[in-house]
Amino acid sequence: MRKTILMTGAGGFVGRNLKPFLEDKNFKVIAPKSKDYDFTDAKTVKALADTYQPDLYILSGFYGISDPKNIPSDIEEKNLAIFENFVKAADGRDIITFGSGAEYDKSRPIKKIKESQWGEVIPKDLYGRAKYRLSQEIQKYPNVLNLRLFGVYGPYEFDSRFITHASKCNLAHKPITMRQNVVFDYIPVEDLCEIVLRFIEKKPKARFINITPDKGISLMEIAQTINKISSYKSEIISAKKGLGNEYTGDNAVLKEELPDFKFTSYEDGIKRFYEHLAKTTEI
Numbered sequence: 001m002r003k004t005i006l007m008t009g010a011g012g013f014v015g016r017n018l019k020p021f022l023e024d025k026n027f028k029v030i031a032p033k034s035k036d037y038d039f040t041d042a043k044t045v046k047a048l049a050d051t052y053q054p055d056l057y058i059l060s061g062f063y064g065i066s067d068p069k070n071i072p073s074d075i076e077e078k079n080l081a082i083f084e085n086f087v088k089a090a091d092g093r094d095i096i097t098f099g100s101g102a103e104y105d106k107s108r109p110i111k112k113i114k115e116s117q118w119g120e121v122i123p124k125d126l127y128g129r130a131k132y133r134l135s136q137e138i139q140k141y142p143n144v145l146n147l148r149l150f151g152v153y154g155p156y157e158f159d160s161r162f163i164t165h166a167s168k169c170n171l172a173h174k175p176i177t178m179r180q181n182v183v184f185d186y187i188p189v190e191d192l193c194e195i196v197l198r199f200i201e202k203k204p205k206a207r208f209i210n211i212t213p214d215k216g217i218s219l220m221e222i223a224q225t226i227n228k229i230s231s232y233k234s235e236i237i238s239a240k241k242g243l244g245n246e247y248t249g250d251n252a253v254l255k256e257e258l259p260d261f262k263f264t265s266y267e268d269g270i271k272r273f274y275e276h277l278a279k280t281t282e283i
Contacts (some may be wrong), residue, residue, distance in 0.1 A: 006054035049089035102128035154189030186215035196271030
């Protein structure tokens with residue numbers, strides 16, 4: 001058995017994929033559930049650390065992470081309390097957290113934005129500000145790595161997320177709908193799991209890293225890719241013409257840390273996920 005990892009958020013989208021992936025690599029993953037433990041309580045977190053004595057912490061169980069549309073008004077205070085409790089309990093041991101491209105402020109176009117541009121604009125939305133505040137705190141602790149996610153897709157994500165939504169529309173022989181065409185950076189969750197593994201095995205020099213592919217893809221291109229994969233060709237409907245604000249990040253820091261890493265192509269990743277949904281979705 002390799003390192004023991006204490007992971008929060010194992011019931012969420014990323015966690016439900018990452019936990020079994022790491023267990024398959026012979027890590028022992030302890031995954032306390034937020035419904036059973038109050039992570040905003042310092043004594044509770046300290047007790048967990050004392051009981052399991054993990055070698056590493058992966059924190060993906062913050063408020064608003066899995067459902068940015070249903071965010072508590074005190075999200076900043078709760079998330080900061082959770083983070084501070086685990087930092088103290090970790091006592092210098094490595095921590096991996098998941099940030100967001102929303103930290104760069106999604107109210108404007110974000111086009112291949114660099115980590116060095118963080119802080120130029122304070123996010124206007126509650127979710128973005130909460131993630132931004134966590135990054136401010138993370139800067140104080142050299143043992144914490146923040147992986148900033150833009151678009152990640154795969155099993156267990158919400159049906160409202162576009163690739164799942166579009167795939168299920170096609171499988172049901174319905175039109176693929178979108179509010180507006182937008183260019184995003186998307187990676188399959190399998191690629192994210194592999195990146196996390198690499199950083200567990202070899203701690204990166206950088207402490208804030210955009211997790212983005214080499215190029216973005218528009219929602220229209222995603223819908224067209226699904227139509228190409230499927231025998232049924234869905235009508236593609238955009239409620240609003242033109243392009244919305246781009247949401248893409250620069251991955252130069254990531255490529256410097258992992259120069260040999262190869263992202264799954266959009267066509268291969270979407271095809272794999274579409275076939276998974278075809279097997280598991282009741283139409």
